[in-house]
Amino acid sequence: MTATAAPGVDEGGASARVDLRLVLPAAVCWIVAALTVGLPTPAAAEVLPVAAGAAFTIAAAVVSVLGATHNDRSHLRSVASTVAVVAAAGALVCVSVAAHLPTRFPADVSRLVGHSVSVTVTVDSVPVQAESQGFTGVEQSSRFSATATLLKTATQRIELQMPVLVFLRSASAPPVSIGTQLGLTGKLQETGPGESVAALFFAEGVPTMLVQPPWYLDWANRLRDSFRRSAAVLPGAGAQLVPGLAIGDVSLVSDELNSSMITSGLSHLTAVSGANCAIVVAAIMLLGGAIRLSRRWRIVLCLIVMAAFVVLVTPSPSVLRAAVMATIVLLTLASGRTPRALPALALACIVMLVADPWLSRSYGLALSVLATGGLLLLTRPLHTLLSRWFPSGISLIIAVPLAAQLACQPVLVLLSPSISTYSVVANLLAEPAAPVATVVGLISCVAGAVVPSLASAGAWLTWVPASWIAGVATFFADLPGATLPWPGGAPGSALVILVTAAALIALFLRDPQREADENS
Missing domain, CATH: 1.20.1280 (Monooxygenase)
Structure with a gap:
């Protein structure tokens, strides 16, 4: 949920005017x-x-x-x-x-819904285990997103670019990697307009391997598989978070731990987020400066490493948002101008929504953008406000997760009609461990490609901060009153906005000097 501004971004001084043009x-x-x-x-x-x-x-x-x-x-x-x-x-x-x-869901495909068809798909995500009702009764299946590029029947051949969610019976599911091209036979089920996938596809029989992934995706697949195997043998709940924090693989996270992460307000730490992308870019800029690398070469190196990072951790909406925003910031720096974070965030949204308008209905992208915007707009005034009661350093530490929480809460109640009572405190305790887990896990994952034993050692090192995060989540999720019930849907979201705005206005309008005179 929280995010980090890219290095070199001018967020303005206390008196600087916020640039809202975009x-x-x-x-x-x-x-x-x-x-x-x-x-x-x-x-x-x-x-x-x-x-x-x-x-x-x-x-x-x-x-x-x-x-x-x-x-x-x-x-x-x-x-x-x-x-x-x-x-x-x-x-x-x-x-x-x-x-x-025209290619997302051609008119000819509508007439084939419910009929047995053959499709060629390219796998877009790591398969996860899930229960499916599309087969006979409810049974375990393997689920992954894919892009259908060809649909065939006995009399038709339709070329398309249709995003689908594929379900394979667990008994017939072979190892499937991102970028693999498969031949499948099964039935389509159309989804509603606005859904991220145009159809569900329930495969029958064993898939046919048509084309192996390209080299760069194969490289990333091998690294993820190796690191996942190293994490799978680790003990406790922390082991389930290790692949997610390091490389965005949440396949080991149990329903119980996922529920605890959501209840405690730490669900954004389950997997790699936009903040991790900013950490990678910041690390390269700082290390490049330490070895006296010119700004131009540091920017080029950042762009290359960031592209490899996105491929490795898979392009989730929050990671894409951070990558596009960081690219805008880096290109602005390369042009000799001083980038500003809020226009860069707004421009990143425009670029992503024009490229894929269906992202407008992604909760992941909405939370990533709101968290980043909240940090940019609310952290400074909240810091000033909290400094009335706390030392400056402590007030800043509290202001950062509070800003992100306030910005994201209207969307969070749409996902779950409740408010996480201890979210800010849980984030204060857990957030510092996330960058450590990401950096250590990512380095050990990549180094493991050269020296396999490093992947295992790195997984153990990542397990320490991951276990802390899991422990914090479980502790606060189990406390009495961990969540407060709240109206759901649009009315609940609107109510959150009204209550938050009223509380902030009341706090900011209070005159501390007058209160001191009244109390004396």
């Missing part, structure tokens, strides 16, 4: 994406071209007016520029959705 375009982009991906395909085919054309026309008109006018009133030009960017961003999202729909 926040509104990003918010509009998100809303437009969330609405348009939920449209039925026939309606979307009619509405989206018109909407995109209208938005582009507005953007072009505003730009031409700005170019023709000689008005020096900067605030009017700023408003007009924002309107143009908002319109352009909305238009790009509409164009992206319209471009994805």
